Amino acid sequence: MLALDAMVDLDLFICPRCGSRVRRERGAAGERWLCRGAGCALADQPFPVVSGVPALVDFEASVLDADRLRAVEGASEVRRSRSAGMLRRLLHPANTTAPANVARMQELLKSEVTDRRPRILVIGGGTVGDGLEGLYADPAVDLISFDVYASPVTQFVGDGHSIPLADGSVDGVIVQAVLEHVLEPTVVAGEIERVLRTGGLVYADTPFLQQVHEGPYDFTRFTDSGHRFLFRRFERIDSGPVAGAGTALRWSVDHFVRALTRSVPVGRVVSLAFFWLSWLDRFLDPKHSVDAASSVFFLGRKTGEPISGADIIDYYQGGM
Numbered sequence: 061m062l063a064l065d066a067m068v069d070l071d072l073f074i075c076p077r078c079g080s081r082v083r084r085e086r087g088a089a090g091e092r093w094l095c096r097g098a099g100c101a102l103a104d105q106p107f108p109v110v111s112g113v114p115a116l117v118d119f120e121a122s123v124l125d126a127d128r129l130r131a132v133e134g135a136s137e138v139r140r141s142r143s144a145g146m147l148r149r150l151l152h153p154a155n156t157t158a159p160a161n162v163a164r165m166q167e168l169l170k171s172e173v174t175d176r177r178p179r180i181l182v183i184g185g186g187t188v189g190d191g192l193e194g195l196y197a198d199p200a201v202d203l204i205s206f207d208v209y210a211s212p213v214t215q216f217v218g219d220g221h222s223i224p225l226a227d228g229s230v231d232g233v234i235v236q237a238v239l240e241h242v243l244e245p246t247v248v249a250g251e252i253e254r255v256l257r258t259g260g261l262v263y264a265d266t267p268f269l270q271q272v273h274e275g276p277y278d279f280t281r282f283t284d285s286g287h288r289f290l291f292r293r294f295e296r297i298d299s300g301p302v303a304g305a306g307t308a309l310r311w312s313v314d315h316f317v318r319a320l321t322r323s324v325p326v327g328r329v330v331s332l333a334f335f336w337l338s339w340l341d342r343f344l345d346p347k348h349s350v351d352a353a354s355s356v357f358f359l360g361r362k363t364g365e366p367i368s369g370a371d372i373i374d375y376y377q378g379g380m
């Protein structure tokens with residue numbers, strides 16, 4: 061991952077309110093991160109530093125609260141547990157589309173950016189997403205990652221609605237299992253477009269038929285077509301279901317039993333008996349599966365030229 065110091069040297073950080081460069085100052089009292097934009101309401105009020113990293117957030121326009129973030133030193137508001145390896149792998153078969161798509165992004169960028177290491181931004185990267193292990197292990201890319209909380213695998217705290225990075229400053233963006241958790245996905249998609257250079261690549265995977273997770277922080281779902289249209293100013297390289305109708309059905313069983321028995325553990329245990337439904341995804345017809353997919357992906361290239369309403373109707377990949 062790119063070091064925070066290297067990001068400062070590259071002059072990447074901007075104010076999430078006014079877009080002016082953010083400066084890091086080191087003094088006797090420690091380090092301060094400041095917007096110096098003339099007339100910016102955030103100018104001269106240092107951004108919070110939590111767990112040693114800056115929280116470059118416009119708190120008036122975010123679900124994040126500055127005082128709460130400081131009080132918990134940037135810890136996640138959502139309890140995050142990762143069930144033990146074997147059981148987790150049985151319950152959640154590995155994401156079969158992300159490794160190939162992300163590897164394709166890495167290879168395309170390495171062949172196109174020849175004068176330096178390609179810079180790839182992970183949004184909502186507090187945990188390493190499913191299938192991204194190869195990306196994190198690749199020494200030939202500079203990885204930048206942020207989330208709304210501080211984590212050992214992020215360099216700063218930020219909000220995807222106002223990414224504190226300069227226009228056109230990255231070559232690739234990965235946003236995995238995140239767009240359902242943001243209040244305004246179109247705003248976040250606009251920010252992805254802004255921070256990418258023209259010709260840069262995006263990989264997004266986002267739930268369609270999935271139950272609410274992360275409690276109060278879950279807002280939206282996307283059909284495959286809706287997801288593609290979210291990235292309307294991108295040329296499509298590939299898109300389709302990530303987890304298909306089998307996974308959607310197994311999770312429906314889990315949540316149906318939860319609602320019937322009023323018990324989360326009972327739902328989880330009963331759905332264990334249906335683990336094979338997820339494994340059947342790989343035998344389903346993608347055309348029918350995409351209409352009932354648990355989640356969908358989009359890999360595309362920024363062109364800046366939007367596709368039209370007629371184009372999105374022609375795009376439909378389902379089995380109707």
Ligand SMILES: C[S@@+](CC[C@H](N)C(=O)[O-])C[C@H]1O[C@@H](n2cnc3c(N)ncnc32)[C@H](O)[C@@H]1O
Pocket residue numbers: 183184185186187188189190206207208209218219220221235236237238241242243277
């Ligand atoms: C389901 S988790 C996925 C995490 C990771 N991408 C993965 O696949 O393991 C959703 C993530 O989105 C982050 N998130 C939610 N709202 C966000 C926002 N406005 N900006 C950036 N990240 C956000 C959450 O904190 C959380 O880490």
Ligand SMILES: [Zn+2]
Pocket residue numbers: 075076077078079080095096097100101102103
């Ligand atoms: Zn500012």
